[in-house]
Amino acid sequence: MAQKNKLKYIILGLLGERALTGYDIAKAFTADIGEFWSANHSQIYPLLKRLETAGLITHQLQVSGEKLEKKVYSLTAAGQAQLQDWLHEPTRELTASKDEFILKLYFVQNANDPLLPPMLTEQLNLHQAKLAHLKQQMARKFSDQASQIANYGHFLILQHAIEREQGYADWLARTLAQKNEH
Amino acid sequence: MAQKNKLKYIILGLLGERALTGYDIAKAFTADIGEFWSANHSQIYPLLKRLETAGLITHQLQVSGEKLEKKVYSLTAAGQAQLQDWLHEPTRELTASKDEFILKLYFVQNANDPLLPPMLTEQLNLHQAKLAHLKQQMARKFSDQASQIANYGHFLILQHAIEREQGYADWLARTLAQKNEH
DNA sequence: GCTGCCATGTAAGACGTTACATGATTAA
DNA sequence: TTAATCATGTAACGTCTTACATGGCAGC
Numbered sequence: 001m002a003q004k005n006k007l008k009y010i011i012l013g014l015l016g017e018r019a020l021t022g023y024d025i026a027k028a029f030t031a032d033i034g035e036f037w038s039a040n041h042s043q044i045y046p047l048l049k050r051l052e053t054a055g056l057i058t059h060q061l062q063v064s065g066e067k068l069e070k071k072v073y074s075l076t077a078a079g080q081a082q083l084q085d086w087l088h089e090p091t092r093e094l095t096a097s098k099d100e101f102i103l104k105l106y107f108v109q110n111a112n113d114p115l116l117p118p119m120l121t122e123q124l125n126l127h128q129a130k131l132a133h134l135k136q137q138m139a140r141k142f143s144d145q146a147s148q149i150a151n152y153g154h155f156l157i158l159q160h161a162i163e164r165e166q167g168y169a170d171w172l173a174r175t176l177a178q179k180n181e182h
Numbered sequence: 183m184a185q186k187n188k189l190k191y192i193i194l195g196l197l198g199e200r201a202l203t204g205y206d207i208a209k210a211f212t213a214d215i216g217e218f219w220s221a222n223h224s225q226i227y228p229l230l231k232r233l234e235t236a237g238l239i240t241h242q243l244q245v246s247g248e249k250l251e252k253k254v255y256s257l258t259a260a261g262q263a264q265l266q267d268w269l270h271e272p273t274r275e276l277t278a279s280k281d282e283f284i285l286k287l288y289f290v291q292n293a294n295d296p297l298l299p300p301m302l303t304e305q306l307n308l309h310q311a312k313l314a315h316l317k318q319q320m321a322r323k324f325s326d327q328a329s330q331i332a333n334y335g336h337f338l339i340l341q342h343a344i345e346r347e348q349g350y351a352d353w354l355a356r357t358l359a360q361k362n363e364h
Numbered sequence: 365g366c367t368g369c370c371a372t373g374t375a376a377g378a379c380g381t382t383a384c385a386t387g388a389t390t391a392a
Numbered sequence: 393t394t395a396a397t398c399a400t401g402t403a404a405c406g407t408c409t410t411a412c413a414t415g416g417c418a419g420c
Binding site: 009017036038095101105115167 | 185188192217218219220269272273274275276277280281283285286287289297301305309312333334335353357
Binding site: 185186187189220221222224225246247248249250251 | 406407408409410411415416417418
């Protein structure tokens with residue numbers, strides 16, 4: 001089952017906040033939620049149909065402009081219930097975070113391999129760029145305490161992502177610095 | 183293509199260190215490498231066959247005891263070359279680390295939801311347990327500087343995993359503590 | 365003798381990515 | 393008018409998990 005249909009719950013969770021189109025849901029994965037899960041629209045649209053057949057969500061047609069039809073999905077009572085069940089379930093598995101760079105590092109046997117400095121530098125740049133982006137988001141969305149409380153989950157997720165990236169970048173920088181000592 | 187066959191390179195990388203059976207490779211994912219990738223034997227055995235057909239690896243039969251045949255795989259020159267190619271390639275994608283717990287948190291709207299403290303506590307326990315295990319590994323394998331240099335990739339991976347878990351646990355503890363202030 | 369680990373495989377099905385396909389709306 | 397974005401879908405294919413299946417070896 002590969003991952004036991006977590007996407008289903010993400011969709012239910014998003015619809016629990018407000019009614020959304022499939023397109024909106026797909027977009028959510030390019031924002032905050034994308035830090036901790038990913039999904040493409042080609043996975044989302046079929047699943048929305050299945051969830052509707054299962055009675056967990058419904059949709060209303062909404063017309064934009066002349067002809068463009070949107071399907072605006074919302075939770076049914078059954079969907080609401082399954083969402084709550086999921087939230088109340090214990091979460092016991094710590095999924096192994098797949099990280100290709102770390103794997104490469106693992107296979108660079110020699111601590112003095114000339115490949116190491118450019119590899120570390122490249123990753124450092126990537127993580128610093130991401131960190132900067134996340135901090136910007138944080139400043140833009142959660143500058144005041146009121147908004148932090150109003151969107152608590154949002155806020156926590158961003159905070160955690162920032163700390164993770166900061167830690168990653170620090171580790172890379174430290175490892176690089178140690179190489180340069182010699 | 184889901185993940186563009188990273189497992190192939192992990193196998194090449196492991197065989198680059200020394201000859202291994204499929205069983206050994208599967209076991210590697212329960213050790214250090216499991217922190218950053220996962221794979222089951224049912225994925226590994228067929229891939230080994232495909233890699234051999236492709237000329238990247240070969241195997242020698244080794245008999246244990248009376249009849250038990252092992253296939254001990256090792257890299258060919260072509261496999262060695264592809265491994266090096268992979269290591270030299272830039273690594274540009276920062277894979278979204280899928281984390282079910284964080285997702286749940288995201289959907290707990292209310293900062294005062296009574297669900298939060300037990301959820302946070304449960305995760306804290308999980309991450310602290312993992313952290314303890316990782317530290318133990320570190321102490322056991324890399325107590326002296328010589329072994330750190332001799333197995334540099336190994337060492338870095340463990341160090342990074344420890345820092346990641348420490349950061350995660352700290353964040354959870356901090357978030358919990360803030361809840362208890364009120 | 366039995367338990368746990370070593371060792372290798374296949375099959376079914378779910379999950380995920382990339383590409384193919386189409387068309388409307390909005391703002392510069 | 394044209395580019396970017398909104399909006400929805402399907403097809404093909406690759407990856408990953410779970411379960412099925414089998415048998416040997418080592419130590420207690």
